[in-house]
Amino acid sequence: xxxxxxxxxxxxxxxxxxxxxxEMRELLVDTLEDAGLESEVDDLGNxxxxxxxxxxxxPHIVLNTHxxxxxxxxxxxxxxxxxxxRGACDAKGPLAALLAAFLRIExxxxxLTLAITTDEETLMTGAxxxxxxxxxxxxxxxxxxxTDLDVCIAARGQCEGTITIEGESGHAAKVPADRNAVxxxxxxxxxxxxxxxxxxxxxxxxxxxxxxxxxxxxxGDAPNRVPDAATxxxxxxxxxxxxxxxxxxxxxxxxxxxVPDALEVSIDLIRPDTPFPKAFVTDSDDPLVRTLADESxxxxxxxxxxxxxxFFATHAPTVVFGPGVLSDAEGGVAHAEREYVRLSDIETAAxxxxxxxxxxxx
Numbered sequence: 001x002x003x004x005x006x007x008x009x010x011x012x013x014x015x016x017x018x019x020x021x022x023e024m025r026e027l028l029v030d031t032l033e034d035a036g037l038e039s040e041v042d043d044l045g046n047x048x049x050x051x052x053x054x055x056x057x058x059p060h061i062v063l064n065t066h067x068x069x070x071x072x073x074x075x076x077x078x079x080x081x082x083x084x085x086r087g088a089c090d091a092k093g094p095l096a097a098l099l100a101a102f103l104r105i106e107x108x109x110x111x112l113t114l115a116i117t118t119d120e121e122t123l124m125t126g127a128x129x130x131x132x133x134x135x136x137x138x139x140x141x142x143x144x145x146x147t148d149l150d151v152c153i154a155a156r157g158q159c160e161g162t163i164t165i166e167g168e169s170g171h172a173a174k175v176p177a178d179r180n181a182v183x184x185x186x187x188x189x190x191x192x193x194x195x196x197x198x199x200x201x202x203x204x205x206x207x208x209x210x211x212x213x214x215x216x217x218x219x220g221d222a223p224n225r226v227p228d229a230a231t232x233x234x235x236x237x238x239x240x241x242x243x244x245x246x247x248x249x250x251x252x253x254x255x256x257x258x259v260p261d262a263l264e265v266s267i268d269l270i271r272p273d274t275p276f277p278k279a280f281v282t283d284s285d286d287p288l289v290r291t292l293a294d295e296s297x298x299x300x301x302x303x304x305x306x307x308x309x310x311f312f313a314t315h316a317p318t319v320v321f322g323p324g325v326l327s328d329a330e331g332g333v334a335h336a337e338r339e340y341v342r343l344s345d346i347e348t349a350a351x352x353x354x355x356x357x358x359x360x361x362x
Contacts, residue, residue, distance in 0.1 A: 018086065021119075050112070061138070067118055068119055068120060083342075097353055158277045160233065164265070165232075172224045178263075182220065203239070207279065240281055291360060
């Protein structure tokens with residue numbers, strides 16, 4: 001079975017999926033149906049299709065990426081080898097490459113599953129569902145993202161949260177400094193600045209240091225009035241074995257030691273009821289890594305952004321691979337107005353994936 005990569009990619013990029021993925025999901029399901037393959041849509045909206053015998057004894061490889069994009073939609077445009085538009089590289093370029101390989105391969109010994117999620121850019125509930133339903137039975141995952149055809153074996157996790165400092169509200173001339181929540185921010189900011197150093201060695205051999213960043217401040221509604229609370233928002237990029245919850249607990253303990261007793265401090269994760277991207281590292285000597293790296297000729301390195309891959313890596317070796325780049329010499333590419341991908345790179349990625357996966361499952 002073959003896929004017209006250029007046409008599918010053009011159709012995909014031309015299909016807005018920043019607010020509603022329904023039309024894009026229908027395009028994917030129809031493409032699989034036109035190729036003679038059945039697919040299913042699970043309760044979270046993930047699209048699943050499988051190739052291989054039901055009683056296959058060989059490895060089970062899962063191909064995963066997402067069909068949702070960030071706002072706003074940027075129209076499709078092609079000039080020679082360059083394709084521009086929202087999702088061109090993140091992640092409809094990788095999707096086209098994965099889908100082309102999936103359709104070409106007829107597993108002789110193993111199983112090949114295509115598992116496409118719909119909310120990677122927002123809640124990641126689709127990937128969390130696949131972690132429960134699909135990952136335990138898999139032997140390897142290839143996650144499509146723009147890696148410039150490098151094989152990425154690791155990524156830092158990510159979570160966001162708020163730190164609220166509560167004190168005494170009142171007239172600016174009356175509230176004592178030690179009860180002023182805004183003054184209390186200085187203790188919090190200094191604690192954040194020194195958190196990783198104070199916590200001891202936290203670097204990973206592949207991913208390097210974790211990173212804690214203060215991003216927003218909020219508090220007060222009048223210049224002559226002290227607010228009863230001030231709130232700081234943070235972004236955390238983690239390395240194994242840290243999780244979002246273990247980080248929250250450790251940071252809360254650290255702040256309680258640093259913030260003056262006259263103030264109260266609390267930490268809340270943003271969207272605590274939905275999953276956060278998990279940090280992961282796959283062994284660079286794993287056969288999945290080596291096979292894909294040998295075919296691509298690219299570097300073996302960490303991925304530079306948060307990804308769904310961490311949901312799967314605790315169950316099976318996982319790599320991130322695909323055409324396109326997150327950024328280039330001029331600045332950001334993925335999520336940017338200038339988002340683009342080279343069509344030739346999508347085709348190369350499809351060929352690399354076909355040869356590597358065929359070796360693994362046949």
